[in-house]
Amino acid sequence: MTIELPFQPLPIDQSDVRYLRGPGSSVRPGVPAGTTVELEWTRSTVYPGTSRRVWVHVPAAYDPAEPASVMVFQDGWWYLDPDGEVRAGIVLDNLVHSGEIPPMIGIFVDPGVFFGANQPKNRNTEYDAFDNSYATFLATEIIPQVVERYSLSDDPDAWGICGGSSGGNCAFTAAWLRPDRFRRVIGFLSSFAQMPGGNPYPELIPATPAKPLRIFLQAGHRDLRWNEPQGNWLSNNLRVAAALAEAGYDFRLVLGDGGHSPNHAGALLPDALRWLWRP
Numbered sequence: 001m002t003i004e005l006p007f008q009p010l011p012i013d014q015s016d017v018r019y020l021r022g023p024g025s026s027v028r029p030g031v032p033a034g035t036t037v038e039l040e041w042t043r044s045t046v047y048p049g050t051s052r053r054v055w056v057h058v059p060a061a062y063d064p065a066e067p068a069s070v071m072v073f074q075d076g077w078w079y080l081d082p083d084g085e086v087r088a089g090i091v092l093d094n095l096v097h098s099g100e101i102p103p104m105i106g107i108f109v110d111p112g113v114f115f116g117a118n119q120p121k122n123r124n125t126e127y128d129a130f131d132n133s134y135a136t137f138l139a140t141e142i143i144p145q146v147v148e149r150y151s152l153s154d155d156p157d158a159w160g161i162c163g164g165s166s167g168g169n170c171a172f173t174a175a176w177l178r179p180d181r182f183r184r185v186i187g188f189l190s191s192f193a194q195m196p197g198g199n200p201y202p203e204l205i206p207a208t209p210a211k212p213l214r215i216f217l218q219a220g221h222r223d224l225r226w227n228e229p230q231g232n233w234l235s236n237n238l239r240v241a242a243a244l245a246e247a248g249y250d251f252r253l254v255l256g257d258g259g260h261s262p263n264h265a266g267a268l269l270p271d272a273l274r275w276l277w278r279p
Helices: 076-080 088-098 123-127 133-147 166-177 201-207 233-246 263-276
Strands: 035-041 052-058 069-074 104-109 159-164 184-188 214-220 250-256
Touching: 035 133, 052 076, 052 088, 052 133, 069 076, 069 088, 069 166, 076 088, 076 104, 088 104, 088 263, 104 133, 123 133, 123 166, 133 166, 159 166, 159 263, 166 184, 166 214, 184 263, 201 233, 214 233, 214 263, 233 250, 250 263
Parallel strands: 069 104, 069 159, 159 184, 184 214, 214 250
Antiparallel strands: 035 052, 052 104
16 A cells, blocks of 8 residues: 655754644544542652652443453653643544544553652653563552452553653653553653663663564654763664564654644654554
8 A cells, every 4th residue: 555645855954853743632623521639649669758640541432341441641740731732632532432542541640659759750750760660569569459349451562661761761761671560651752861780771672582572663863861971862762663663563753843742742742652553
């Protein structure tokens, strides 16, 4: 099949590029809105002392008799906010209604905070680490609360995880270390460049037997330190993509213009979900 794309001139100045969202990211007439439930979690054993909010978005088509697919989003409210750049709840409603993805429950998890601390945010500790702590946190602390309320699929091919910046690195690591739980991954402008100890994936991916993952990556021409020899976010994302290509993974890389912004992620999310859940 040949797909013809409309001509789009490349911007000459890449410093301030914005992508327009498509119809999949807007409230559409006739599409029933899903239900969102907010939870709070203050009893973490993986990250003791932290508190966080979690939102569970359930599409109108959800049927308790049919276990639902699942997509976990890091930086929860940032991705769920209906007035924000990404608007993932609206996207899920539209794509489930059109049948382009299966009925899918979205789990939106904020990073932990230490109330009253001098440095209250635990985001980078949780998201940039190369270990299975965060995947364990999801599997043993957050997901059980959702399972108490809703019927979720037991098939890891029905489970995805998404994030941007440090959340993108977190999503990739969770799936890499726990493919028994997460097998469909979205990483927007991922923070491989700032992983403690360095980015292990360019060497690790080709040296490890292939894992059953399907991966959607987005990188930006003007991401952080894009033209510097150290800590270059663009080059680290490109190296991960090259390693996935050489190892024969089912992956897709979208390279955009502009800087370290969720704007392109918001424009891409509907297509990323369609691609991840294609037959």
